[in-house]
Amino acid sequence: MDEITFAVLGTGGIGRRTLEVSTEKEGLTPVAACDRHGVAIDHGGLDVDELLAATEGNIASDPEDRVSTDGGGAAAAGVKQTGEDAGVVASAQAEPTETPIDDVIAESEAIDAVLVALPNFEHDFIPRVVDRFAEADYSGTVIDVLKRSRVIDMLDDRADALEAAGMTVVCGAGATPGFLTGAAALAAQSFVEIESVDIWWGVGLKSGYEDNRGTVREDIAHLPDYDIEDAREMSEAEIEAVIDEHDGVIEFEDMEHADDVLLERAGICDAEDVTVGGILDLTADEKPTTTTVSVTGRTFDGETGTNTFQLDDDTSMEANVNGPALGYMKAGVRRNRAGEYGVFGPGELMPGF
Amino acid sequence: MDEITFAVLGTGGIGRRTLEVSTEKEGLTPVAACDRHGVAIDHGGLDVDELLAATEGNIASDPEDRVSTDGGGAAAAGVKQTGEDAGVVASAQAEPTETPIDDVIAESEAIDAVLVALPNFEHDFIPRVVDRFAEADYSGTVIDVLKRSRVIDMLDDRADALEAAGMTVVCGAGATPGFLTGAAALAAQSFVEIESVDIWWGVGLKSGYEDNRGTVREDIAHLPDYDIEDAREMSEAEIEAVIDEHDGVIEFEDMEHADDVLLERAGICDAEDVTVGGILDLTADEKPTTTTVSVTGRTFDGETGTNTFQLDDDTSMEANVNGPALGYMKAGVRRNRAGEYGVFGPGELMPGF
Numbered sequence: 254m255d256e257i258t259f260a261v262l263g264t265g266g267i268g269r270r271t272l273e274v275s276t277e278k279e280g281l282t283p284v285a286a287c288d289r290h291g292v293a294i295d296h297g298g299l300d301v302d303e304l305l306a307a308t309e310g311n312i313a314s315d316p317e318d319r320v321s322t323d324g325g326g327a328a329a330a331g332v333k334q335t336g337e338d339a340g341v342v343a344s345a346q347a348e349p350t351e352t353p354i355d356d357v358i359a360e361s362e363a364i365d366a367v368l369v370a371l372p373n374f375e376h377d378f379i380p381r382v383v384d385r386f387a388e389a390d391y392s393g394t395v396i397d398v399l400k401r402s403r404v405i406d407m408l409d410d411r412a413d414a415l416e417a418a419g420m421t422v423v424c425g426a427g428a429t430p431g432f433l434t435g436a437a438a439l440a441a442q443s444f445v446e447i448e449s450v451d452i453w454w455g456v457g458l459k460s461g462y463e464d465n466r467g468t469v470r471e472d473i474a475h476l477p478d479y480d481i482e483d484a485r486e487m488s489e490a491e492i493e494a495v496i497d498e499h500d501g502v503i504e505f506e507d508m509e510h511a512d513d514v515l516l517e518r519a520g521i522c523d524a525e526d527v528t529v530g531g532i533l534d535l536t537a538d539e540k541p542t543t544t545t546v547s548v549t550g551r552t553f554d555g556e557t558g559t560n561t562f563q564l565d566d567d568t569s570m571e572a573n574v575n576g577p578a579l580g581y582m583k584a585g586v587r588r589n590r591a592g593e594y595g596v597f598g599p600g601e602l603m604p605g606f
Numbered sequence: 607m608d609e610i611t612f613a614v615l616g617t618g619g620i621g622r623r624t625l626e627v628s629t630e631k632e633g634l635t636p637v638a639a640c641d642r643h644g645v646a647i648d649h650g651g652l653d654v655d656e657l658l659a660a661t662e663g664n665i666a667s668d669p670e671d672r673v674s675t676d677g678g679g680a681a682a683a684g685v686k687q688t689g690e691d692a693g694v695v696a697s698a699q700a701e702p703t704e705t706p707i708d709d710v711i712a713e714s715e716a717i718d719a720v721l722v723a724l725p726n727f728e729h730d731f732i733p734r735v736v737d738r739f740a741e742a743d744y745s746g747t748v749i750d751v752l753k754r755s756r757v758i759d760m761l762d763d764r765a766d767a768l769e770a771a772g773m774t775v776v777c778g779a780g781a782t783p784g785f786l787t788g789a790a791a792l793a794a795q796s797f798v799e800i801e802s803v804d805i806w807w808g809v810g811l812k813s814g815y816e817d818n819r820g821t822v823r824e825d826i827a828h829l830p831d832y833d834i835e836d837a838r839e840m841s842e843a844e845i846e847a848v849i850d851e852h853d854g855v856i857e858f859e860d861m862e863h864a865d866d867v868l869l870e871r872a873g874i875c876d877a878e879d880v881t882v883g884g885i886l887d888l889t890a891d892e893k894p895t896t897t898t899v900s901v902t903g904r905t906f907d908g909e910t911g912t913n914t915f916q917l918d919d920d921t922s923m924e925a926n927v928n929g930p931a932l933g934y935m936k937a938g939v940r941r942n943r944a945g946e947y948g949v950f951g952p953g954e955l956m957p958g959f
Contacts, residue, residue, distance in 0.1 A: 605936025
């Protein structure tokens with residue numbers, strides 16, 4: 254495969270780890286990264302080590318930043334944790350900006366792919382980001398790691414604009430949906446009819462919690478008594494209180510996760526046949542349960558069986574989000590270069606069902 | 607996905623089951639089928655039920671046919687088991703022919719994909735079939751279910767001719783290589799470096815044995831004391847003797863299976879890091895062992911783990927060959943229609959590594 258240049262929007266846990274993983278992958282050159290306060294662009298390739306070191310523990314993406322823009326003092330390491338200099342601008346490669354996404358768009362002719370690694374607090378946030386690229390006639394690939402079923406339809410509404418611009422959007426391309434959606438699509442190949450897809454995940458996130466507050470906040474929105482607006486408006490203290498209430502181990506059942514609509518659009522099963530649940534343990538790094546995809550179906554010769562895909566407990570959430578995100582990015586760019594535009598879910602980048 | 611018309615070359619176990627499975631899949635219309643003695647073509651769609659019923663237990667593809675062309679009497683069901691009328695010509699839709707593949711080529715402008723379901727006794731047999739389509743400027747997709755590592759290179763040697771014709775070849779697209787190769791490629795996504803891929807299969811083939819003699823014969827070629835030429839030349843009695851020697855349960859270790867080169871060409875690992883083995887039980891339909899793909903690798907954050915993919919013991923070999931073969935056919939046709947020509951392995955039709 255030819256070389257791929259890419260940008261990362263958002264340098265929270267996912268964006269930072271995507272940059273890090275990309276340094277171990279062939280054919281990928283990160284050329285831009287931004288957060289809400291700054292942007293780093295180098296078409297020759299960002300110095301990922303410098304960027305990660307300079308911004309370690311320094312993420313300008315959570316709601317506390319929005320309410321405490323007091324320009325507060327520098328943190329111990331000389332990096333501002335909050336205020337105007339928080340986030341990616343702590344890197345020598347970055348400049349402060351009021352318009353980070355526009356700055357990336359301005360340089361996007363030389364950028365093959367854009368990975369959107371921003372928590373999707375407003376339902377239409379990622380669709381609106383996609384709109385801005387389409388309006389600028391960006392003719393590359395956009396990957397997101399969104400989790401909400403209802404957002405897929407919003408992207409589909411933009412199919413004509415994407416086609417006109419020559420854009421390929423791969424949505425829901427993290428761990429779940431993403432990696433596990435693809436696994437379900439593949440596991441389905443034994444069968445001619447799918448009865449059920451069960452996706453069950455375990456995440457242990459003790460040491461990675463600080464780096465993944467956005468992800469945890471978004472997960473809380475999946476609890477029965479909360480929605481995405483609640484989660485977005487909650488203070489850090491309120492989030493902590495929910496975590497404490499569950500003694501740091503939160504079990505999710507029947508989550509609204511985009512795996513369902515992504516498998517339906519790939520023609521594999523009805524959205525209602527898909528269930529997603531899991532356990533998030535913030536008290537330990539060990540996974541509280543083994544991440545497993547179970548696909549039950551009927552074979553052409555009349556048997557019923559369940560194929561399974563399991564991730565080793567020692568593979569972290571970060572490994573299982575970022576490897577697949579980059580893998581789907583490569584697949585998306587390939588489609589884009591072949592002239593296939595529009596919206597693709599992970600299941601559509603697998604063998605057909 | 608748009609409608610796909612396809613031909614099947616070979617109406618032994620695999621070809622027949624491919625036709626059968628396709629009737630339960632959306633968007634697939636079988637329009638041609640042939641064996642060594644006959645060809646059935648109907649661009650409106652073959653009547654698969656009639657073709658399968660007429661030819662049940664009647665396969666003109668094994669060596670015994672070649673040596674006993676005595677025009678012998680009709681079998682109990684009125685279907686000739688051997689001789690000039692053996693095989694697909696027993697179907698009302700078929701005509702006898704001396705040139706079955708040429709007959710399909712003559713009609714290939716209206717055929718989107720060709721599935722080669724012939725045991726690959728001569729190493730260069732499938733490459734030579736591909737040559738014939740390329741020489742005729744066939745601009746569609748060819749899928750094969752070959753198993754031998756060395757054949758992949760032969761196909762690669764034809765890359766220029768395929769590009770010129772506008773042909774897309776998906777090779778090794780059955781169960782293993784094929785389904786399990788794709789599973790290994792996907793399971794690798796947690797990792798930045800792969801240490802080993804272990805593919806272990808179980809097949810129980812008591813009731814399906816008659817229908818799968820070609821497959822069993824080809825498997826025997828993988829035993830330490832045999833090669834593909836031996837297996838091709840052996841009489842049915844000699845094959846039976848090998849089976850009896852193993853009490854009907856044959857274990858294979860470190861087979862020359864194309865999974866290794868197919869994973870290497872997808873950039874996932876070195877061919878030598880891939881091992882393939884399994885157990886073939888001809889005394890029972892239950893699988894003697896659970897088919898499992900284990901991919902061990904190192905994550906970007908320094909952990910080592912093993913992801914696994916397991917097929918339910920109740921999914922038959924036939925289900926696991928033919929579903930994926932048709933799935934890869936759909937993927938190959940999509941690539942072909944987008945203008946991507948040349949040779950693809952299953953791993954290259956998955957997210958990039």
